[in-house]
Amino acid sequence: MADVKALQQERISIYHDVFDNKIPKRVPVNLSFALEVVAQYGKLNLVEAQWNPEILEEAADKMCRKVYSDVCVFSGTFRFPSFYQALKSRSFVMSSIGFIQHPEVIGMLPEDYDYLIEKPYDCILERVIPRQYEAFDLDDPINTVINFTKSMLAYNNDFMQAGMIIGKMTEKHGYYPGSLFSGGFTEAPFDLLADQLRSFKGISMDIRRMPDKVAAACEALYPIAFKKGLPAKPSKYAPVFIPLHMPTFMREKDFEKLFWPTFKRMVEEYASMGVHCNLFCEDDWTRYLDYLYDLPTDTVLMFEYGDPKLIKEKLGKKHIITGLYPIMNLKTKPTEECVDEAKRYIDILAPGGKYIFGFDKNPLLLDDINLESYCAVAETVRDYGVYSNPGETAGMEFNKEDYKVEPSRKFESKYYKTWDQYKALNPEVSDFGSPKLQGLEEAVFQYIMYLMM
Amino acid sequence: MTDWTHLTEAVGELNEEEVLKILEEFIASNPTEEEAQKVVSACQSGMNIVGERFEAGEYFVGDLIFAGELLNEAIGTLKPVIGSASDKKVGSIVLGTVHGDLHDIGKNIFRSMAEAAGFEVHDLGIDQPVEAFVDKVKQVKPQIVGMSGVLTLALEAMKETIDGLNAEGLRNNVKIIIGGNPVTKEVCEHVGADAWTTNAAEGVKICQGWVN
């Protein structure tokens, strides 16, 4: 028990050192498996485990004992079937093998732009959600309320159950009790518009046909995207996770005009509150490294592809780098080669600090990797990634005072009320109710926007 | 004899307005079917330019998607004057996203570029079981089978699909190309395909190399 506590202290200090611009004792091993992989490892039925996450505890514990990591090896999932299927989602559906995915579907039509720009949250609720979630049927309001309630209760329940397993494992195995996601989760305004609203194809057409509307829509979505990610308790150790989807599929001039301005402002606005972002730079960001450099100090940048040397050279003193190690190695290459490759990544990326070890993508199923190679790589990072100069200063220092942003549009909608607005309409409700009712208002907002991400 | 280079260029430039203007003027001139076929070819050649620019890093996936739509629109506009005289196909491809994976953006891009290059493409759709590939190959006897997958979980499915073709004695009658984000040289060897690419334009070239 004392050992576990000591190990947890070590883990807390290596993660905190990274955010305190200090060289840690060793490179944090930031590896975890999603629910599906753990279910397969425990020989559980994949679909059953997604419906009843509580049955995963034993398998999760077994996986934690098998694989070394500084964070909980079981990471849960973003996508439970319960809350998507209760609302008859068209945008998150299960494939034939029981893995939930997002097919290309359109939630917003080109003719909806003007309304989106005028009243973004109203447009999402009145037009986009009913298209993407068939059980949210405006012609059948009472059943819609029932379906919606079932979905939200399932959402709360399933995330809590997975969270309880993570909490238990964290205590039992002495993991770092935080994560690179713990501040919150949101998307760049442009990606919010692209992924679920206009679709990959739709946005690719709009960029050329109506770029001005795209730009205005990103401005309109800004306050929603910002609010979605805003941590309840801002902390420099709890980054907001933002996966980045569309930039590498765009021309630079479109990226610069349409994607970057609202996104950069968002990261800076969080920085001005002392909050970092964890950006998953999906695909190959080589041609955008200079843009990334301009983001606030200590932004966590997780890369999928790119040259680790170049990335370290250009960004390594200012930002925290993670990702890059190709997970496919673990399927196609012998274990010794995988281990050598891990040392090579550490040799390039660890010097000077501001580095956390991670893969370029997470395996989706157990078959995606050779588990023995995975374990060998994890242990290599733990044992090989040791610094000789812990405690020294690592690169540039973050100061939240350096970041100021122009005020943006306010979040306003008839479907969301601040306490004052609510109180004006319901003067009989006591102010003692404020934290509770406002908390619920907030929870509904969070859930609704989760459906859109 | 009209020279259609400017149309080819307008398609290559992805200048939608210009392409549609040229095509509307053309239709208004009451063209013959033969002339119309030439215009179709001119549009398809424009797709070559798009493919080259993509390979050169001037265009990106979003531009390929736009180009595919533009070509659809152009052919749609020309429909009334093209007639039934179907042009000769250079080869045929059975294409699909393998089981477990629901993605089709990359597959659809490859399909429209392969069609523009004169291939007949039999598109099975997404999340397709092994039998769907086997049955279609038996039925249409293509030269080429193309498989797509965006998620790493598609790779075992590709292997199973190829094993399935093997078990039915069909493997040696076709060339197999795989595409999609997680595909690499090692994956190609692992699953037993003949070629791999994460670039649709290069994929079309590989297929052309096989049928010539």
Ligand code: B12
């Ligand atoms: C956009 C995107 C999304 C969008 C999808 C929007 C949509 N309408 O499809 C959204 C945001 C919804 C999304 C969701 C998720 N995603 Co996603 N996503 C991506 C991203 C950034 C791009 C994928 C894409 O569409 N590329 C564009 C297409 C055109 O590229 P392509 O398929 O490779 O096709 C090209 C070539 O390969 C070729 N080609 C394709 N097929 C074929 C076939 C033949 C025969 C030939 C010759 C050529 C060819 O032609 C194309 C043009 O050159 C990738 C990152 C990446 N590097 O790809 C992650 C990625 C695919 N997603 C990933 C994940 C994990 C998810 C989620 C599970 C996350 C989550 N927990 O919710 C969800 C759900 C899964 C899903 N995608 O359904 C992971 C998958 C990891 C893995 N182990 O495989 C990736 C790789 C990101 C990462 N590094 O982790 N995603």
